[in-house]
Amino acid sequence: MSTSLQAVREIVTASSSGQAALLQVLLAVQDSSPENYVSEEAVNEIAHLLGVSRSRVYSTASFYSVISLKPRGRHIVRVCINAPCENAGKQAVLIALEQELGVSLGGTTADGRFTLEGVSCLGACYMSPAIKIDNRLYGDLTPEAAVAIIRSYGEEDTIEHTA
Amino acid sequence: MSTPHDSANSVFRLGLFRDFPTLMHYRDFGGYQALANALSGSPEAVIGEIGAAGLRGRGGAAFPTAAKLQMVRDNPPGVRYVICNADEGEPGTFKDRFIMTHIPFQLLEGMAIAAYAVGAAQGFIYIRHEYPEAQETMRRAIAAARAAGLLGADILGSGFSFDIEIFSGAGSYLCGEETALLSSIEGKKGRPRLKPPYPTQCGLWGKPTLINNVETLANIPPIVDRGSAWYRALGTADSHGTKLISLSGDVVRRGLYEVPFGTTFREIIYDYGGGLKQGRLKAVNIGGASGVVVPPWELDCPLEYDACGQRGITIGSGAVFVMDDSRSVLENVRNRIDFFLHESCGKCTPCREGLRQAGRIIHKTLAGEAVLADIDNLERYTRTMQNAAFCGLGQAAGNSLISSLKYFRDDYEAMCRDQNQAAPKEATA
Numbered sequence: 001m002s003t004s005l006q007a008v009r010e011i012v013t014a015s016s017s018g019q020a021a022l023l024q025v026l027l028a029v030q031d032s033s034p035e036n037y038v039s040e041e042a043v044n045e046i047a048h049l050l051g052v053s054r055s056r057v058y059s060t061a062s063f064y065s066v067i068s069l070k071p072r073g074r075h076i077v078r079v080c081i082n083a084p085c086e087n088a089g090k091q092a093v094l095i096a097l098e099q100e101l102g103v104s105l106g107g108t109t110a111d112g113r114f115t116l117e118g119v120s121c122l123g124a125c126y127m128s129p130a131i132k133i134d135n136r137l138y139g140d141l142t143p144e145a146a147v148a149i150i151r152s153y154g155e156e157d158t159i160e161h162t163a
Numbered sequence: 164m165s166t167p168h169d170s171a172n173s174v175f176r177l178g179l180f181r182d183f184p185t186l187m188h189y190r191d192f193g194g195y196q197a198l199a200n201a202l203s204g205s206p207e208a209v210i211g212e213i214g215a216a217g218l219r220g221r222g223g224a225a226f227p228t229a230a231k232l233q234m235v236r237d238n239p240p241g242v243r244y245v246i247c248n249a250d251e252g253e254p255g256t257f258k259d260r261f262i263m264t265h266i267p268f269q270l271l272e273g274m275a276i277a278a279y280a281v282g283a284a285q286g287f288i289y290i291r292h293e294y295p296e297a298q299e300t301m302r303r304a305i306a307a308a309r310a311a312g313l314l315g316a317d318i319l320g321s322g323f324s325f326d327i328e329i330f331s332g333a334g335s336y337l338c339g340e341e342t343a344l345l346s347s348i349e350g351k352k353g354r355p356r357l358k359p360p361y362p363t364q365c366g367l368w369g370k371p372t373l374i375n376n377v378e379t380l381a382n383i384p385p386i387v388d389r390g391s392a393w394y395r396a397l398g399t400a401d402s403h404g405t406k407l408i409s410l411s412g413d414v415v416r417r418g419l420y421e422v423p424f425g426t427t428f429r430e431i432i433y434d435y436g437g438g439l440k441q442g443r444l445k446a447v448n449i450g451g452a453s454g455v456v457v458p459p460w461e462l463d464c465p466l467e468y469d470a471c472g473q474r475g476i477t478i479g480s481g482a483v484f485v486m487d488d489s490r491s492v493l494e495n496v497r498n499r500i501d502f503f504l505h506e507s508c509g510k511c512t513p514c515r516e517g518l519r520q521a522g523r524i525i526h527k528t529l530a531g532e533a534v535l536a537d538i539d540n541l542e543r544y545t546r547t548m549q550n551a552a553f554c555g556l557g558q559a560a561g562n563s564l565i566s567s568l569k570y571f572r573d574d575y576e577a578m579c580r581d582q583n584q585a586a587p588k589e590a591t592a
């Protein structure tokens with residue numbers, strides 16, 4: 001399931017000013033998609049509504065690493081890969097996450113719950129190694145702590161589901 | 164954040180560090196008095212005070228702030244913009260995130276004063292995507308300031324109007340470069356443009372635009388409030404005020420520190436940071452990924468634009484990253500080169516190919532497959548990049564490499580195949 005075209009229309013109408021809004025619209029459309037991506041239909045609709053060419057939309061979308069043109073998991077797990085985190089033990093945390101999730105960097109779990117990505121400095125080097133899951137920051141991680149955090153998400157998802 | 168000196172000597176409003184920063188608290192600590200002061204005087208007076216304080220840009224380039232304000236002000240009448248560059252992407256740096264999440268109103272007040280000085284009615288804060296919490300806090304702060312008549316139409320009944328919009332980045336380090344940032348707001352790829360014309364004349368949508376870093380703008384209210392003489396007294400004859408230092412790595416107390424200019428790097432690491440957790444000091448990276456790697460004996464250098472410049476130390480964003488003697492300088496430099504290779508936009512050859520070659524040689528060296536001639540090539544490629552790259556990213560990408568070759572060349576050579584073979588031959592000769 002991707003973002004409905006109706007949702008795309010609403011986002012574009014709510015945004016401030018034409019072409020300037022393109023990147024913000026792409027981000028909002030992606031955020032509103034349960035699969036965290038901008039679909040082909042959404043690209044077409046954005047181009048149409050903003051009055052720009054489809055290639056312009058693709059060119060902007062593909063330049064920015066945060067925009068995905070492929071479906072991703074419900075939760076994005078971002079592991080900081082920069083020097084302060086690497087020194088503080090990022091590699092062990094990453095390996096533990098890869099094992100727990102059964103995917104390597106860039107991959108999405110088979111149940112569609114998590115996508116594992118590398119990210120540049122999260123501005124949390126005072127508690128490196130750090131990761132971010134969706135909008136939440138976790139620092140001072142050990143491999144065990146990282147796995148426990150992932151499992152806590154599993155529980156949250158189940159609760160959401162049965163609620 | 165903590166400082167050994169009291170808050171009377173602090174540019175940042177220390178009493179305000181609590182979970183959610185409210186406008187009421189900010190005003191209790193003297194917030195928004197500076198804006199009221201500024202609006203009751205002339206824009207020229209504001210620029211004059213900032214000039215007398217000697218404030219320089221805190222994003223890395225250290226350009227005199229008053230001169231930039233004046234350049235935007237000097238344009239023929241018409242639309243102007245104020246942009247806050249909050250695309251803090253320099254690995255090892257977290258000061259701007261801290262300002263936005265803890266003292267957002269100090270930033271908003273600084274932007275409003277800057278807007279009054281240059282005659283702008285519209286501002287943007289370009290916040291990187293990796294900082295959703297900062298985006299959220301700034302949104303709430305903007306709404307609160309607007310509701311209190313401190314943003315929007317007719318601010319404090321002065322007739323001056325100025326409003327601010329948040330713009331989110333999307334994961335491109337290059338967008339911290341000011342012309343790339345402009346392209347990004349305009350909805351295009353975040354690629355740098357040729358300068359001149361400078362944004363102060365021809366910026367966002369071709370209009371004169373003031374672009375300043377978060378920390379720079381947050382310095383403005385205390386200067387206007389307490390005066391340039393107070394501000395100058397905080398620093399040294401050459402560098403005025405204080406600097407936020409993001410301290411990370413193998414030290415006891417990692418964190419954000421506000422230090423007066425003139426403090427030495429040794430004091431930052433040992434007095435503020437409590438020294439090393441274990442082992443001995445091997446190297447310190449100053450200024451983030453685009454900064455330099457220096458050995459312990461350079462640390463008596465004071466944090467000062469001139470003194471640092473003479474020693475080839477780039478203060479940059481104020482990142483100080485400490486490595487103990489269990490760390491490999493080469494691994495560290497490799498991480499930084501990989502970072503730049505990933506972030507390079509590929510527009511120009513020296514940066515695109517230079518980084519690729521540099522990365523290849525470092526990986527080869529770490530694998531024990533390089534020969535001494537490779538290290539010379541590494542140095543040549545890096546110099547070319549520094550001299551011929553189109554924008555600041557490529558020009559600065561080799562800084563950590565060149566400085567590590569200057570100070571830690573032995574570490575490189577020890578990893579070379581022919582070096583290792585040379586030793587036994589000599590022994591038998």
Ligand code: SF4
Binds near residue numbers: 553
């Ligand atoms: S120096 Fe690098 S980032 Fe800058 S324009 Fe050239 S390729 Fe792009």
Ligand code: FES
Binds near residue numbers: 125254256
């Ligand atoms: S380097 Fe990982 S959070 Fe800064």
